[in-house]
Amino acid sequence: MTAVLAIDQGTSGTKAIVVDEAGRVLALAEEALHPRYLDGGGVEQDPEALWDSVVDAGRRAVAEAGVPLAAVALANQGETVLAWDRATGRPLSQAVVWQDRRSEAICDVRRHEAERVAERTGLVLDPYFSAPKMRWLRDHVTTDGVVTTTDTWLVHRLCGAFVTDASTASRSLLLELDEVAWSGELLDVFGLGDEALPEVVASDDVVGTTTVFGAEVPVTGLVVDQQAALLAEACLEAGTAKCTYGTGAFLLAQLGERAVRSTAGLTTSVAWRLAGRTSYCVDGQVYTAASAVRWATELGLVGAADQLDAVAAPDSDGVLCVPALAGLAAPWWDPQATASFTGMTLSSGRGQLVRALLEGVAAQVALLAGLVGADLGAPLTRLRVDGGLTRSHVLMQAQADLAQLPVDVYPSAHATPLGAAACARLALDPGLDLAEVVGGWTPDHVFEPAWGADRAEEFLDRWQAAATQSSLGKARP
Numbered sequence: 009m010t011a012v013l014a015i016d017q018g019t020s021g022t023k024a025i026v027v028d029e030a031g032r033v034l035a036l037a038e039e040a041l042h043p044r045y046l047d048g049g050g051v052e053q054d055p056e057a058l059w060d061s062v063v064d065a066g067r068r069a070v071a072e073a074g075v076p077l078a079a080v081a082l083a084n085q086g087e088t089v090l091a092w093d094r095a096t097g098r099p100l101s102q103a104v105v106w107q108d109r110r111s112e113a114i115c116d117v118r119r120h121e122a123e124r125v126a127e128r129t130g131l132v133l134d135p136y137f138s139a140p141k142m143r144w145l146r147d148h149v150t151t152d153g154v155v156t157t158t159d160t161w162l163v164h165r166l167c168g169a170f171v172t173d174a175s176t177a178s179r180s181l182l183l184e185l186d187e188v189a190w191s192g193e194l195l196d197v198f199g200l201g202d203e204a205l206p207e208v209v210a211s212d213d214v215v216g217t218t219t220v221f222g223a224e225v226p227v228t229g230l231v232v233d234q235q236a237a238l239l240a241e242a243c244l245e246a247g248t249a250k251c252t253y254g255t256g257a258f259l260l261a262q263l264g265e266r267a268v269r270s271t272a273g274l275t276t277s278v279a280w281r282l283a284g285r286t287s288y289c290v291d292g293q294v295y296t297a298a299s300a301v302r303w304a305t306e307l308g309l310v311g312a313a314d315q316l317d318a319v320a321a322p323d324s325d326g327v328l329c330v331p332a333l334a335g336l337a338a339p340w341w342d343p344q345a346t347a348s349f350t351g352m353t354l355s356s357g358r359g360q361l362v363r364a365l366l367e368g369v370a371a372q373v374a375l376l377a378g379l380v381g382a383d384l385g386a387p388l389t390r391l392r393v394d395g396g397l398t399r400s401h402v403l404m405q406a407q408a409d410l411a412q413l414p415v416d417v418y419p420s421a422h423a424t425p426l427g428a429a430a431c432a433r434l435a436l437d438p439g440l441d442l443a444e445v446v447g448g449w450t451p452d453h454v455f456e457p458a459w460g461a462d463r464a465e466e467f468l469d470r471w472q473a474a475a476t477q478s479s480l481g482k483a484r485p
């Protein structure tokens with residue numbers, strides 16, 4: 009048996025699975041993480057807590073599986089950065105999480121460069137991406153060490169390599185998207201020209217070996233978590249799309265080998281570099297999905313995420329929620345946007361509010377699905393979905409209703425680590441074909457639209473008007 013330890017180092021936790029060559033999960037271990045939410049839009053994580061969670065979850069999964077490993081794979085959060093000392097591996101800052109908006113001013117003073125940056129990188133000049141956060145760390149925390157995304161630091165601790173994979177690099181605002189190479193010009197835009205940057209590797213490159221989880225094994229299968237899920241869900245043909253409902257909700261559609269730039273306010277990134285070929289994807293983001301649910305549980309609106317469907321009223325009775333608790337991403341790109349509930353009356357209860365919150369996430373994803381269709385030149389025909397919140401039938405039905413698409417729920421709760429494991433599998437056996445590795449899968453559940461198109465359109469118009477209010481009228485989709 010060739011078992012792979014695949015680790016999904018996410019925002020709210022780290023998950024480790026041991027998976028066999030048939031994609032069967034032999035063992036699972038999870039460690040929760042608790043980002044700190046600071047005044048002024050800061051969101052931070054303790055890097056040592058990230059590392060400990062990787063080691064602890066990984067070791068527990070390996071012990072439970074009780075089989076020898078052939079490789080270790082790592083999916084990462086994408087845009088989260090930290091400063092660290094390359095000689096000792098010691099962190100020199102907190103990890104500045106992708107949701108952190110404190111680098112907004114850094115983007116604002118470079119607004120005149122926005123078009124050039126977008127054309128080169130496929131991204132939007134926004135604090136979501138890595139480069140503004142790297143600049144912020146340099147301006148506010150330390151000029152020592154290196155500043156990189158968390159994957160580079162974790163992999164360095166695992167095996168000593170100084171690398172990042174092409175998908176992660178493509179979330180930085182520093183990568184020439186078509187060449188998949190760091191850009192001196194873009195580094196200068198952010199005043200990062202003197203930084204030591206990691207080597208950009210493919211997701212099936214073996215970057216070293218590690219003994220952190222027991223016997224010495226290769227480290228490979230490095231990829232952004234969202235792209236990993238896209239791969240696991242076999243979105244290999246241009247026009248196939250998935251949405252992962254994790255801390256945020258991220259809709260990605262496969263573009264094939266052409267890095268088509270969005271004309272609809274979305275972003276284009278590397279999906280993966282595998283077997284010597286680069287695939288691209290277009291993506292749209294909802295910054296707060298499970299984190300909006302967590303917020304609602306802290307307010308006492310709902311006891312826990314698994315009670316959402318029990319609490320949600322059958323109808324929101326006119327209550328609308330824009331869950332923009334960490335600003336709005338595509339197509340608004342407004343870090344200052346705030347969340348809102350509107351349309352409440354004396355009879356509105358928590359049932360209506362909880363339903364409105366779920367409908368708010370679904371509405372945002374539905375709008376993104378429409379924009380993805382515009383970029384692809386043909387509407388999406390189905391939406392594949394994964395992530396913890398897919399357990400909410402209320403959310404999934406609202407998603408089908410509002411997007412007017414059948415929603416196929418991925419049968420495993422582990423799409424992201426399974427995608428990273430698939431990359432490692434290709435590294436171990438380069439003769440394999442991508443489609444063979446991720447294979448066909450049967451949805452656990454299919455949600456068909458129950459609403460008519462007119463009702464969905466009317467809802468989305470009202471929701472979009474509320475979102476525009478939330479974004480202070482600064483930006484318009």
Ligand SMILES: O=P(O)(O)OC[C@H](O)CO
Pocket residue numbers: 017018019020084085086087106232233234254255256258
């Ligand atoms: O931590 P997650 O799973 O919500 O994913 C983080 C995203 O990839 C950030 O872009």
